[in-house]
Amino acid sequence: MEQMKVVLADNEIPRQWYNILSDMPTPMSPPLHPGTGKPVGPEDLAPVFPMNLIEQEVATDRWIDIPEPVLEKYLLWRPTPLCRARNFEKILDAPVKIYYKYEGASPPGSHKPNTAIAQAYYNKAFGIKRLSTETGAGQWGSALSMACAMFGLECRVFMVRISYDQKPYRRLMMAAWGTECIPSPSDRTRAGRKILAENPDSPGSLGIAISEAIEDAVGNKDSRYSLGSVLNHVLLHQTVIGLEAQKQLAQIGEYPDVVMGCAGGGSNFAGISLPFARDKIHGKKISLVAAEPASCPTLTRGPFAYDFGDTAMTTPLLPMHTLGHDFLPESIHAGGLRFHGMAPIVSHLVKEGIAEARAYDQIETFTAGVKWARSEGVIPAPETNHAIAAVVQEAERAKQEGKQKVILFNFSGHGLIDLSAYDAFLSGKLTQHRLTDEEIERALKSIEGFPKP
Amino acid sequence: MEQMKVVLADNEIPRQWYNILSDMPTPMSPPLHPGTGKPVGPEDLAPVFPMNLIEQEVATDRWIDIPEPVLEKYLLWRPTPLCRARNFEKILDAPVKIYYKYEGASPPGSHKPNTAIAQAYYNKAFGIKRLSTETGAGQWGSALSMACAMFGLECRVFMVRISYDQKPYRRLMMAAWGTECIPSPSDRTRAGRKILAENPDSPGSLGIAISEAIEDAVGNKDSRYSLGSVLNHVLLHQTVIGLEAQKQLAQIGEYPDVVMGCAGGGSNFAGISLPFARDKIHGKKISLVAAEPASCPTLTRGPFAYDFGDTAMTTPLLPMHTLGHDFLPESIHAGGLRFHGMAPIVSHLVKEGIAEARAYDQIETFTAGVKWARSEGVIPAPETNHAIAAVVQEAERAKQEGKQKVILFNFSGHGLIDLSAYDAFLSGKLTQHRLTDEEIERALKSIEGFPKP
Numbered sequence: 001m002e003q004m005k006v007v008l009a010d011n012e013i014p015r016q017w018y019n020i021l022s023d024m025p026t027p028m029s030p031p032l033h034p035g036t037g038k039p040v041g042p043e044d045l046a047p048v049f050p051m052n053l054i055e056q057e058v059a060t061d062r063w064i065d066i067p068e069p070v071l072e073k074y075l076l077w078r079p080t081p082l083c084r085a086r087n088f089e090k091i092l093d094a095p096v097k098i099y100y101k102y103e104g105a106s107p108p109g110s111h112k113p114n115t116a117i118a119q120a121y122y123n124k125a126f127g128i129k130r131l132s133t134e135t136g137a138g139q140w141g142s143a144l145s146m147a148c149a150m151f152g153l154e155c156r157v158f159m160v161r162i163s164y165d166q167k168p169y170r171r172l173m174m175a176a177w178g179t180e181c182i183p184s185p186s187d188r189t190r191a192g193r194k195i196l197a198e199n200p201d202s203p204g205s206l207g208i209a210i211s212e213a214i215e216d217a218v219g220n221k222d223s224r225y226s227l228g229s230v231l232n233h234v235l236l237h238q239t240v241i242g243l244e245a246q247k248q249l250a251q252i253g254e255y256p257d258v259v260m261g262c263a264g265g266g267s268n269f270a271g272i273s274l275p276f277a278r279d280k281i282h283g284k285k286i287s288l289v290a291a292e293p294a295s296c297p298t299l300t301r302g303p304f305a306y307d308f309g310d311t312a313m314t315t316p317l318l319p320m321h322t323l324g325h326d327f328l329p330e331s332i333h334a335g336g337l338r339f340h341g342m343a344p345i346v347s348h349l350v351k352e353g354i355a356e357a358r359a360y361d362q363i364e365t366f367t368a369g370v371k372w373a374r375s376e377g378v379i380p381a382p383e384t385n386h387a388i389a390a391v392v393q394e395a396e397r398a399k400q401e402g403k404q405k406v407i408l409f410n411f412s413g414h415g416l417i418d419l420s421a422y423d424a425f426l427s428g429k430l431t432q433h434r435l436t437d438e439e440i441e442r443a444l445k446s447i448e449g450f451p452k453p
Numbered sequence: 454m455e456q457m458k459v460v461l462a463d464n465e466i467p468r469q470w471y472n473i474l475s476d477m478p479t480p481m482s483p484p485l486h487p488g489t490g491k492p493v494g495p496e497d498l499a500p501v502f503p504m505n506l507i508e509q510e511v512a513t514d515r516w517i518d519i520p521e522p523v524l525e526k527y528l529l530w531r532p533t534p535l536c537r538a539r540n541f542e543k544i545l546d547a548p549v550k551i552y553y554k555y556e557g558a559s560p561p562g563s564h565k566p567n568t569a570i571a572q573a574y575y576n577k578a579f580g581i582k583r584l585s586t587e588t589g590a591g592q593w594g595s596a597l598s599m600a601c602a603m604f605g606l607e608c609r610v611f612m613v614r615i616s617y618d619q620k621p622y623r624r625l626m627m628a629a630w631g632t633e634c635i636p637s638p639s640d641r642t643r644a645g646r647k648i649l650a651e652n653p654d655s656p657g658s659l660g661i662a663i664s665e666a667i668e669d670a671v672g673n674k675d676s677r678y679s680l681g682s683v684l685n686h687v688l689l690h691q692t693v694i695g696l697e698a699q700k701q702l703a704q705i706g707e708y709p710d711v712v713m714g715c716a717g718g719g720s721n722f723a724g725i726s727l728p729f730a731r732d733k734i735h736g737k738k739i740s741l742v743a744a745e746p747a748s749c750p751t752l753t754r755g756p757f758a759y760d761f762g763d764t765a766m767t768t769p770l771l772p773m774h775t776l777g778h779d780f781l782p783e784s785i786h787a788g789g790l791r792f793h794g795m796a797p798i799v800s801h802l803v804k805e806g807i808a809e810a811r812a813y814d815q816i817e818t819f820t821a822g823v824k825w826a827r828s829e830g831v832i833p834a835p836e837t838n839h840a841i842a843a844v845v846q847e848a849e850r851a852k853q854e855g856k857q858k859v860i861l862f863n864f865s866g867h868g869l870i871d872l873s874a875y876d877a878f879l880s881g882k883l884t885q886h887r888l889t890d891e892e893i894e895r896a897l898k899s900i901e902g903f904p905k906p
Contacts, residue, residue: 001463001464001521001524001525001528002525003463003464004463004525004528004529005463005528006462007460007461007462008460009459009460010454010456010457010458011454011456068454071454072454072455072457072539073830075454075457075458076457076536076540076829076830076831077830083529086525087529087603105558106830107826107830107831107832107867109869113830146826146830149826149827149828150540150827150828150830168872168873168876169622169869169872172872172873172875172876173832173869173872175875175876175879176823176826176832176868176872176875176879177826177827177832178827370629373560373599373602373629373630374602374603374630374631375602375603376529377526377529377530377559377560377566377599377603378529378560379560379626379629379630414560415629416562416622416626416869416870417869419621419622419625419626419629420621420625422625422628422629423621423625423628426628426629
C-alpha cells in the first residue's frame with residue numbers, strides 16, 4: 001500500500017510563526033501616509049487595528065510565538081494533512097511527485113481561519129468587543145465569523161451587494177456563526193449612504209465595502225477593523241501552513257523543487273512559500289511560483305509601485321505590484337483573486353527574484369480542477385484551481401525537459417460553496433479574457449504621480 | 454496545551470471490515486421474496502447487484518479484507534480524526550468527555566463514500582460499467598458519483614424532482630464528478646413515465662426514484678443498482694469508522710460509556726457502533742444509542758415487522774423496524790433520516806436490547822447544532838445535529854446523576870450544503886411535529902397481513 005499522506009499529531013504543531021522580515025535580503029519600502037508622503041507610524045493605524053497587531057505588522061523578530069489560545073483553536077483542524085496526489089500524477093503521466101497541503105479541512109473550508117483566529121484573539125486580548133470587515137465572495141467573512149464566535153466577539157461583515165444576493169450560502173454560513181452580514185452599500189455608513197443616494201440599485205464593490213467596514217470600525221473605541229490578506233501580520237499567521245509542510249516533508253525525506261500557490265492578496269501563496277523563501281535566501285535551490293488569474297495579472301503585468309490598497313483610497317500607500325486602485329477585474333469565479341494589488345511582502349519577493357509569478361486563464365484552471373476532482377476526489381475552490389493549473393504546466397515542463405521534479409502546492413480550499421462556477425464551466429458558459437496592453441495602461445493612470453518605492 | 458484529537462497514520466488504517474453477523478447472539482430473520490414468501494436467494498438479487506456484493510451481503514466471516522484499491526481511495530481522507538469537543542464540553546458544563554469521529558472530512562463531506570468506494574470497486578471488479586442509484590437530498594448520489602469517477606464507472610442518479618429543483622448544490626457536485634443526474638419522475642423508465650402521465654408536475658419521491666433506478670439498472674447486463682444504506686454489506690463497509698475509533702481511543706487509554714449516531718437507514722450509526730456492539734455482546738458494559746427524528750420515529754415507535762424497503766414495493770421484504778412503506782415523513786431538513794424503515798442489522802440489535810433509540814425534535818437538533826458551530830467551528834449536517842442533540846441530553850443526564858461519562862459519537866457530515874436549513878431555523882421558520890398514535894396506526898396499515906419475523 002502506497003503512502004498517500006503525512007499527518008502530524010497535535011503536539012507536532014508549530015509553536016511559532018515565521019517572520020520573513022527578519023531574512024529579507026534588501027529592505028522593504030515602508031507604507032506611506034497619502035497626505036504627508038511620510039512613512040505611517042503605529043499611531044496612524046491605532047484607530048483601525050489594535051496595537052498588538054500593529055506591533056506585529058512591523059516586528060522584525062524571526063520567530064513569533066503563537067499564543068496558546070490560538071494554538072488550541074488551530075488544533076480543531078490543524079495540523080492539516082500533507083497529501084500525495086498519486087491519482088492526479090497518473091493522469092499527468094509526467095516525471096513529477098505532487099504533494100499538497102490540504103487547507104480545505106478547516107470548518108469554513110479554506111486557509112483563511114489561520115489568520116482569522118489569530119486576529120480575533122489579539123483583538124480580544126486588547127479589549128476589543130466587535131470586529132468589522134468586508135467580504136467579496138465570502139471566504140474571509142465566513143472565516144472571521146467563526147473566529148469571532150469562538151472568542152466571544154461581535155462580528156459585522158459588509159458583503160458586496162451582488163455577492164450577497166447571488167451567493168447566499170456564504171452569507172448563511174456567517175449567520176450560522178452569529179455574524180451580522182450587511183449588504184454593501186448600506187445605510188449604516190456615510191460612505192454607503194453616499195453611494196446609495198447616487199444609485200439606490202448599486203451592486204456594490206469590494207472598494208465600497210472596505211470603506212464601509214473601516215468607517216464602521218473606527219467610529220468606536222470598542223471596535224476595530226480586520227483584513228484577510230495583504231498585510232504583513234496576515235501573511236505571518238499563514239506561515240503555519242509552510243512550517244507544517246516542511247516538517248511533514250522532512251519526515252518522508254523529501255524537499256520540493258517547486259512550491260506553488262494561487263495569489264490574490266497573497267496570503268495563501270505566502271503561507272506555503274515564506275518558510276521555503278527563507279531557505280532560498282540562505283542558498284537553497286528552489287522555485288516559488290505564484291499563480292494568478294490572467295484577467296487580474298497583478299504580479300505578471302502590473303508595475304511595482306506605491307498604490308492604495310482599496311479603491312476608495314482610505315488605506316496607506318503600499319509598495320506593491322499593482323494594476324492601479326481603479327482597476328476593476330472581470331467578475332471571474334475565483335472571487336478571492338480579484339484584487340488590483342498584492343501583498344507588499346510577496347511583491348518584494350517577486351521584485352527581488354526570490355519568487356516568480358505565472359498567469360492562467362479561467363478555462364484552463366477549471367479544466368485542471370475538474371480533472372483533479374475526478375481523480376483525487378475533492379472539488380477544489382476556483383482559486384485553488386489556479387494553483388492546480390500551475391502544477392499541470394509544471395508537470396508538462398518536467399516531461400519536456402525529462403527532469404524529475406517534486407512539486408508542493410497549497411490546496412487553499414474546497415469548492416463546495418462555489419459549485420455554480422463548475423456548472424458554468426461544464427455547460428460551456430465560462431468566458432476568458434486576457435487584458436490588452438491598452439487596458440492595463442488605462443488602469444494604471446490612477447497611480448500616475450504617486451511616489452515611487 | 455490540551456490534546457484535541459488523535460490522528461492515525463496511513464499504515465494504521467484498518468485492513469478489514471467487521472461483520473457483526475458473526476457475533477449476533479440470536480439469528481436474524483432472512484429477507485423474503487414477496488411473491489413466494491420464501492427467503493430470497495442470491496439468484497433473485499443477481500440482476501440488481503453484482504454477485505461479489507451479494508456474497509458479502511450474506512457472509513458470516515467475522516473479518517472481511519478491505520481490497521487494496523479500496524484502501525488506497527480511503528486514504529485520500531481516511532483515517533479520519535478522532536476529536537475531543539473540549540469547547541462544547543465547556544458550554545455543557547457537565548461531567549462528560551465528548552469524543553467524535555469526524556466523517557465530514559471526506560470530499561463530499563459525509564460518511565457515505567466509505568461504502569460508495571467499496572461498491573464502485575466491487576462492481577468494477579465484476580465487470581459492470583454503469584451504476585444507477587436514487588438520491589433524495591443528494592448525499593448518497595454525490596458520494597457514489599465521486600466513487601464512480603475514481604473507478605472509471607458511469608453513474609446515473611435519479612434525484613427526487615423537488616430536491617433537484619430546490620437543492621441545486623448537490624446536483625452540481627454530482628455533475629462536477631461527471632454523473633448524469635436525472636430529475637425523477639423521468640421519461641427514462643416505465644415507472645417514471647407512468648407517474649408523469651398521471652401528473653406531469655409530480656414533485657417525485659424517494660420511492661419513485663428507487664423504482665426508476667432499479668428499472669434502469671436491471672435492464673442491462675453491464676449495469677447494476679447501488680444502495681447507500683440499509684443492507685448488510687453497506688453497514689459492513691461503514692465499520693471502518695468504529696474500528697478506527699477503537700484504535701484511536703485505545704491510544705489515549707479511553708473507552709466510551711456511550712456511543713451515539715444519528716439513524717436514518719442505519720449505516721452511519723452502525724458504522725460507529727457495530728465494533729462496540731461486538732464488545733457488548735462479549736460482556737462489555739456500554740450503551741449504544743441511535744438518534745432519530747421525532748417526525749420519523751422508526752425505531753422508537755415502529756414495530757419490528759416484515760416490510761418493503763421502498764414505497765413502490767420492488768425490494769424483498771426486510772425484517773426491520775418500520776412505520777410502513779406507505780409512510781411519508783414530514784419534509785424535515787435532515788433529508789437523510791427520512792426513511793420509513795431501518796437497516797435489519799440495527800433493527801435486530803434494538804430488538805435484542807443491544808442498541809437503543811431516542812427521538813429528537815427538529816428544533817432541539819438545530820439548537821444543539823448552532824451551539825456546536827459556534828464553539829467547535831464545524832457547521833454540522835442536519836442529520837448530524839440529531840446525534841449532537843443526543844449528546845446534549847446524555848450530558849444533562851450525567852450532570853443530574855453526578856456521574857462521569859465518556860461519550861463517543863459519529864459526526865456524520867458537515868452542513869455546508871444544507872445552510873438553507875440553518876437559515877430557516879435562525880429566522881424562526883422551522884416547525885416541529887411529533888406523530889400522533891393515530892398517524893402511526895394509519896401508516897402501519899400498509900403492512901397489515903405481511904408475514905411476521
